[in-house]
Amino acid sequence: MKNVKLDRHPLPPGSTGWPIIGETLEYLGTAKKGVPENFVLDRINKYLSSAGNSCKVFKTSLLLQDMAVLCTAGGNKFLFSNEEKLVKSWWPAYLDKLIVGNSEKTLNITEESNRFRMILAPYLKPAGLQKYIGTMDSVTKKYLVTYWDHKDQVKVHQHAKKYAFTLACKLMLDTEDPQLLGKLQRILKDLSSGFTALPIDLPGTTFNRAIRASRQLREEIEKIVVERRIKLSTASANSMVDDGDHGDMLSSLLSLLMEETYSDGKQITESEIADKLYGLIVAGHDSISSALTTIMMYLAELPQVYDAVLKEQMEIANSKAAGELLNWGDVQKMKYSWSVACEAMRLLPPSLGTFREATTDFVYEGHLIPKGMKLHWHPHSTHKNPECFPNPEKFDPSRFEGQGPPPFAFVPFGGGPRMCPGKEYARLKILVFMHNVVTKYKWDKVFSDEKFIWTPVLLPTKGLPIKLFPHNKSK
Numbered sequence: 001m002k003n004v005k006l007d008r009h010p011l012p013p014g015s016t017g018w019p020i021i022g023e024t025l026e027y028l029g030t031a032k033k034g035v036p037e038n039f040v041l042d043r044i045n046k047y048l049s050s051a052g053n054s055c056k057v058f059k060t061s062l063l064l065q066d067m068a069v070l071c072t073a074g075g076n077k078f079l080f081s082n083e084e085k086l087v088k089s090w091w092p093a094y095l096d097k098l099i100v101g102n103s104e105k106t107l108n109i110t111e112e113s114n115r116f117r118m119i120l121a122p123y124l125k126p127a128g129l130q131k132y133i134g135t136m137d138s139v140t141k142k143y144l145v146t147y148w149d150h151k152d153q154v155k156v157h158q159h160a161k162k163y164a165f166t167l168a169c170k171l172m173l174d175t176e177d178p179q180l181l182g183k184l185q186r187i188l189k190d191l192s193s194g195f196t197a198l199p200i201d202l203p204g205t206t207f208n209r210a211i212r213a214s215r216q217l218r219e220e221i222e223k224i225v226v227e228r229r230i231k232l233s234t235a236s237a238n239s240m241v242d243d244g245d246h247g248d249m250l251s252s253l254l255s256l257l258m259e260e261t262y263s264d265g266k267q268i269t270e271s272e273i274a275d276k277l278y279g280l281i282v283a284g285h286d287s288i289s290s291a292l293t294t295i296m297m298y299l300a301e302l303p304q305v306y307d308a309v310l311k312e313q314m315e316i317a318n319s320k321a322a323g324e325l326l327n328w329g330d331v332q333k334m335k336y337s338w339s340v341a342c343e344a345m346r347l348l349p350p351s352l353g354t355f356r357e358a359t360t361d362f363v364y365e366g367h368l369i370p371k372g373m374k375l376h377w378h379p380h381s382t383h384k385n386p387e388c389f390p391n392p393e394k395f396d397p398s399r400f401e402g403q404g405p406p407p408f409a410f411v412p413f414g415g416g417p418r419m420c421p422g423k424e425y426a427r428l429k430i431l432v433f434m435h436n437v438v439t440k441y442k443w444d445k446v447f448s449d450e451k452f453i454w455t456p457v458l459l460p461t462k463g464l465p466i467k468l469f470p471h472n473k474s475k
């Protein structure tokens with residue numbers, strides 16, 4: 001039965017645009033021009049008069065759905081704190097096809113996915129990740145020696161993707177075999193193209209190729225999981241001491257999961273473990289590569305910022321013995337570097353926000369949000385708002401010092417129970433990378449006017465080629 005009192009409230013102001021496609025083209029168009037904030041800010045200004053003196057929510061239609069866009073820090077707080085109360089996570093169906101690749105499963109939340117999230121959580125939290133910092137450092141050092149040391153010029157975005165994947169495979173699958181890595185990377189490239197393609201699943205389309213790549217990648221990961229599980233089972237059958245700590249997450253996770261069962265007594269299968277590892281590898285891949293690329297861009301453009309990061313990182317480097325790898329304590333000292341990374345993610349957030357679905361009728365800021373309506377939070381609406389970040393176009397890492405930005409204004413990783421579970425992993429990976437690149441090189445952009453756009457993946461229009469100047473050679 002409809003709640004008559006709620007029905008008295010109007011829907012948020014706004015237009016659902018064209019039939020079927022709604023305002024999707026304008027939304028994607030502003031992102032592709034590198035100004036996604038214009039989609040939100042134009043509408044906030046347009047609907048000011050109908051919403052009183054501030055527009056906190058507007059209605060639109062995106063991705064074939066009627067949608068309310070919440071556009072303040074308060075809106076972010078409302079969405080993030082009402083997860084599983086008034087709203088639940090929602091993903092467009094085409095993403096289900098790419099990330100889940102199986103019509104019976106969904107990215108949307110199930111009891112099983114929540115439980116698995118809880119099992120994985122300790123591995124992705126600071127305490128669980130600390131022991132992998134040395135591995136991250138040694139893989140990064142090796143990567144730069146192999147691919148950057150003998151080059152005058154490199155394309156940052158391409159390398160950020162390759163580096164992020166190499167590290168993810170080492171940590172999550174314990175594999176460094178160049179042949180296997182090359183094969184997996186080719187599959188991942190096909191899969192990634194699907195995120196920016198038209199979601200038309202017909203033979204020969206980019207989207208169709210991406211769905212096949214998704215299946216292939218999962219199968220390859222499952223083979224690795226099965227092999228490792230047999231190895232661990234054999235070791236325990238032979239009563240060999242194996243605490244599951246092989247310096248990678250796969251072994252630790254398998255050792256734990258071999259003893260775990262679901263509430264109905266069923267054991268967690270290799271295929272389910274492979275699914276989750278696949279999810280972790282794929283979910284963060286584009287975001288972390290984009291973040292590394294934007295940081296490199298700002299460090300090239302802003303010599304004073306570069307100098308301050310170099311100073312911080314050299315103090316850490318100089319405190320280490322020859323050949324000694326980075327550890328947790330070192331990363332905790334990289335405060336200014338992390339402020340720089342945050343400021344890069346404020347101005348160029350890798351994700352354009354995600355979606356929720358109203359699970360019941362409710363009223364938000366005087367407007368009815370009917371059950372089933374989709375809701376969208378968009379980082380640019382606060383990241384570029386002068387009330388949250390004065391002089392928002394200025395690159396100013398000091399915004400993250402002291403008390404930092406107002407609550408729920410800085411949201412590159414989302415928030416609430418569905419906040420990115422890879423946030424801490426991403427932080428460590430970014431800082432270890434920054435340490436290694438700044439202590440080895442200075443660099444210049446090849447194209448001074450190169451822009452970043454969202455397709456919706458955030459990327460530089462020309463791949464961000466840079467000229468490298470190793471510190472041990474003069475410029």
Ligand code: HEM
Binds near residue numbers: 284287414
């Ligand atoms: C700079 C890097 C990254 C950024 C900016 C980022 C951003 C995000 C955002 C905005 C969300 C949605 C949160 C929400 O809806 O409230 C998300 C979800 C997610 N991220 Fe990340 N992410 C990054 C790296 C990673 C990494 C490295 C991993 C894997 C280790 C990862 C795994 C995930 C997963 C599995 C989800 C889905 C969570 C769920 O639905 O419960 N992310 N990320």
